[in-house]
Amino acid sequence: MPDGDASGLTELYQELILDHYRRPRNQGSLEAYTRRVALANPTCGDELELDLLLDGDTIADVRFSGHGCSISQASASMMTQLIKGKKVAEARALAVRFNEMLHGSAEAARDKSLGEARALAGVAKFPVRVKCALLGWNALEESTRSQP
Amino acid sequence: MPDGDASGLTELYQELILDHYRRPRNQGSLEAYTRRVALANPTCGDELELDLLLDGDTIADVRFSGHGCSISQASASMMTQLIKGKKVAEARALAVRFNEMLHGSAEAARDKSLGEARALAGVAKFPVRVKCALLGWNALEESTRSQP
C-alpha cells in the first residue's frame, strides 16, 4: 500500500525506529542509581522511568523502563545510547537540540551530534506525537535539573 | 401617549388595579392568626406574608403584608376582599378559578364569583407577570393545604 509518503508516515515508522521500539537499548532499571524520575503522559497514558548513575558530572550508566508507543519507546532508547558516558551538561545540551528538531528546526535535524535520534525528525510533522518523542528527554531534563 | 392598547398595557394598569396597589385592602398582620405563610418570588424578589384567622372552616379574618409590583400587591389585596368570610373550601375553589383565568380561560374571566379580581384577566397576556398575580393566591393555597 505505498503512498509516496506525502503523509510522512513511512518516515515516521522507518526501520530504525521500529527496531528501537522492538529491541530497546538500555531497557530496565539500575540496581544502583543516582537519579530516578518517573514521568507520564496523562493524555495517552505513556509511562516512563529513567535511572541515571552519575559519576561526578558524567552519566556513567542509564536505563529506562515503562511502556508507550513506538515513538516514545524508540526515542527513549535512542536517547540512552546518546547520553551514556556524556557529561550532564552535554546531555542537557542535546536535549535542547532534540527539542529544536522536534519543533521543526531543519538545522537541528542535520546536527550529527544527535546521532540516530535524528531519525525522529519526521515526528515534527505529527504535533500530537511530539510529546511522545519528548517523554524520555523530559525525564532526563527533570532528573538533571538541580545538577550543574 | 395613547396606543390603542394593542399591547394590553392599558388593561394591565387599569384604574382599579392601581387603586388596589396604592390603597391595598386588608394590609398588615393579624395579632391573632391561625395560619401564617410567607412566600417569595425569588426571581424578582417580591415577598408576601399572609395571615389567616380561621373560625372552624370559615376565614374569619385575613391580612397580607410584604412588597412587590402593582400586580402582586393588587392581586393580594383583591384576594383578601374576596375570601374574607368564605369557607376555606370556597376560597380554595376561587384560587383554582383565578389560576384558570390567568392561564387564559375566557370562561373563568367571566366568572362573577371572582369579583374585582377579574380585572386581572389581562395579566394572562404577560406570562412573566402571571407569577406576580399568583403570589397571594399561592400563599392562600399553601396556608390552607392541610385544612379540609
Add this chain to the structure above:
Amino acid sequence: MRDVRSDFPILHREVHGHRLVYLDSAATTQKPRQVIDAIVEYYSSLNANVHRGAYDLAVRATEAYEAVRAEVATFVGAPDPNGVIFVRGTTEAINLVASSLGRVRVQKGDTIVVTAMEHHSNLIPWQLLAEAREAHLVMVELTADWQIDLAGYRRALERSPKIVTFTHVSNVLGTINPVADLTRLAHDAGAVVLVDGAQAVPHMPVNVAALDADFYVFSGHKMLAPMGIGALIGKPALLDAMPPYQGGGEMIRTVHDTSATYAPLPHKFEAGTPNVEGAVGLGAAIRYLDALGMDEVAAHERALARYALERLATIDALTLYGPAGDRAGVVSFTLADIHPHDLATIVDSEGVAIRAGHHCAQPLMRRLDVAATARATFYVYNTREDVDALVAALEKARTLFGYAHA
C-alpha cells in the same frame, strides 16, 4: 434508519485528502445542521439571561430553556421536570451528587461501591469523597466475559453501602449493564444509586423511572448537542433534602448578609447564569433523535458493531476486548505489537478518526492487562463503508509495521 450523513456538515470535510470517517462518537459526537441552526437561531433572535427578566426576550429565553427541561424529562422517562438539573456534563453531574449528597449521607467508616469498568469521571469524585469522609471505596470486579461480577456485587452490598454507582454502558467494552436489577439489589441493601448514562442515553431508549435509579446522568455533547450542557436526573425527594452544590445567583430565595435560604428545585442546583444556548441545542438534538427513533438508533449501531466485530476478527493478530454477546456500538482492540497510538496516527492518515489510550478507564486497562487500546465507536452517521475504511487502514498499519499482508 434513514441515511443522515447529509445532515452533518463536518462529515463532508476532507482529512489528509480522504473523506472523514469519524469513529470517535463515544468521546464526542458531531452535530447535525439542525442543532447548529438552533444555536444560530438562538443567538440571532432569542438570547437573554433567564429567570430574571420581565422583558420579552428574557421571557422567551426562559420559556425555551424550561421547555427543554421538560423535553429532557420526557426523553429519558423522568416523571418530574423539577428533577432535571442542567449541568455542564456527566462529570459535573457526578461531582454534584458526590459532593452534595456525599456530604450528608456518607460518614466515617461508610462504604461506597463502584465497579472496575467506570470512567474516571465516575470514580475520582467517589475517591475524593471517600478520602474526605474516611469512608471505604469498594470496587466490584468483572467477569471473564467483561460483565459486572454479580457475586462480587452482592458481597459488596453486604457492607450496606451508602452509595452504589455504576455505568449503564461501558465506554471501553460496550458492556450493557442490567441497570434495573443492579439498582433493585442496591436499594434492597439500603443504598442510593447513581447510574452513569453517558454512553446509554445517546444510543438507546432509556427510561429512568423504569430503571428506578435515584440519580441518572449524561452529557449533551455525546448525543448531538453542543458542548457545555448535560443533565442530572434525580428523584426530587432526594434532591430536595440535599444541601446546595454551587452558590450564587438563581439558586437563592432570600439572601441575608451572612446566610441565605435557597430556591426550590430545580434552581437550587443551578447557580449562576446557565448555558441556555446549550439547553436549546440539547432540545434540538433530542428532537432530532426522537425523529429518528431511539429504537432505530440502537439497532443501527448494534448492527454496525456486529459488522465491525466480524470484519476485525479477520485481521491477523488483532485482539478484541469486551463481551461476546450483546453490546453497544463500542469496539476496543489492539493489533499485534503496534501501539494503539501508532494505530491511531496511521489510520488518521487515511481519514479514519479512532481513539487510542486508556479511555479514562485506567483501572479497567489494568484488568485488560494493557496500557491502552484502540477504540472505534459508532453513531447515527456511521455506515458499513466506515467500518470498511477502518479495516483497510488497519491493514496499512500492519504493512507499515512490517507484517505480511493478510
Add this chain to the structure above:
Amino acid sequence: MRDVRSDFPILHREVHGHRLVYLDSAATTQKPRQVIDAIVEYYSSLNANVHRGAYDLAVRATEAYEAVRAEVATFVGAPDPNGVIFVRGTTEAINLVASSLGRVRVQKGDTIVVTAMEHHSNLIPWQLLAEAREAHLVMVELTADWQIDLAGYRRALERSPKIVTFTHVSNVLGTINPVADLTRLAHDAGAVVLVDGAQAVPHMPVNVAALDADFYVFSGHKMLAPMGIGALIGKPALLDAMPPYQGGGEMIRTVHDTSATYAPLPHKFEAGTPNVEGAVGLGAAIRYLDALGMDEVAAHERALARYALERLATIDALTLYGPAGDRAGVVSFTLADIHPHDLATIVDSEGVAIRAGHHCAQPLMRRLDVAATARATFYVYNTREDVDALVAALEKARTLFGYAHA
C-alpha cells in the same frame, strides 16, 4: 468607536413592533456575527474532544482550545496561560476557589471578608464556606457615595482574614473599585484576594498582573462570547497548592482503584469534557473586542452612561442610585411609586429591554433601602438613541400610572 450594530443580528429583530433596544448587557450580552460564525465553523470543521485524540480533528480542536487559553491570558494581562482555568462562568470560578482553596486555607474561627456590594455569586459561596468551616464572614459597608468604605475595610483587615474578596465593578451601582489598592492592603494583612471581574473585563482594559489579585474571575457570556464559558485566572503557585475541585477525566495523572494523582495546571481544574465551543467563541469575542480597542469600549460606555444620567435626571420623581463621579455603564433607578417590574413591563412594550429586581444583590438592596431597582446597562452596540428610547418609554410609564407629563 465605530458603529457596530450591524454586526449583531438580534438587534435587527422587532419586539412588540419596535426595534429592540437592548439595555441589559450586565445580565448577558448579545453576540456579533463573528462569534456566531466561529461557533458554526467550529462545529462544521473542527469539532472533537480535546486532549485525548491522536487524530487530526482532535489535534486541531485541542490546539484551538489551548490557543484561546493563551489569548485570554494576553487579554487580561495574566503572565502564565497555565493559570487560566476554563469554567462555566464567574459563579463556577468563585465556587471553585471557595471550595478548593477554602478547604485548605480557612479553619474554624478564621475570617473571610466580603463587601456589601457583592453579587450573590460572590457572597453565597463564602457564606457556605464560612458555615462549613465555622469561620466568620465580615461584610464591609459602603460610603454614602456608594464606594467601599475604606475605614471599614481596614478594620476588617485587622482581623487578619484568610480570604478577601470584592467586585471590580458593581453590577448595580456602576462603582469601579480601586482594586490595586484594596489588594495591596489585603496582601499586607496576609490575605489571599479574589476579584470578581464579571462587570469589568467586558467593559474596560484589565491587567490582572498590575492589579496583583491572586484570583480574578469573569464570564464569557457578558463579553460577547457564548454562554457556558468563563475563566478563573489564578496565580499558578496558589493553584498548584490547591486540592482538585471536580474529579473526572482530563484532570488526572495516574488513576488507581481507590486513589489517583492529578495532572499539572491547568488541567487539574478542568475535569470532564470542557466546553470547547465556548472557548472558541470566547476567542472570537476577544478578537472582536481587541479590534474595537478596550479603551474605546470603555470610553463609549462611560459617555453613554453620562448621557443617560443627564437625561434620566430630567424625569420627575426619578431616583438614581450609585456614585456621583466616575462609573461604569450601569444605571440603576426607581421612578415614583411605579414598581421596577411594572416599569420593565411597560418599557418592554416599546421594545426597550431593561432589568428590574434585586440584581442578585439583596444585601445591597437593603442598604439602598429598596426591594428592587430598574437598571439599564450599556455595551458596545448601544447608542444615544437607545437612551432616548428609554427616556420616552419611561414617560409612557408615568402616564400609565397617572402622573402628569413632564
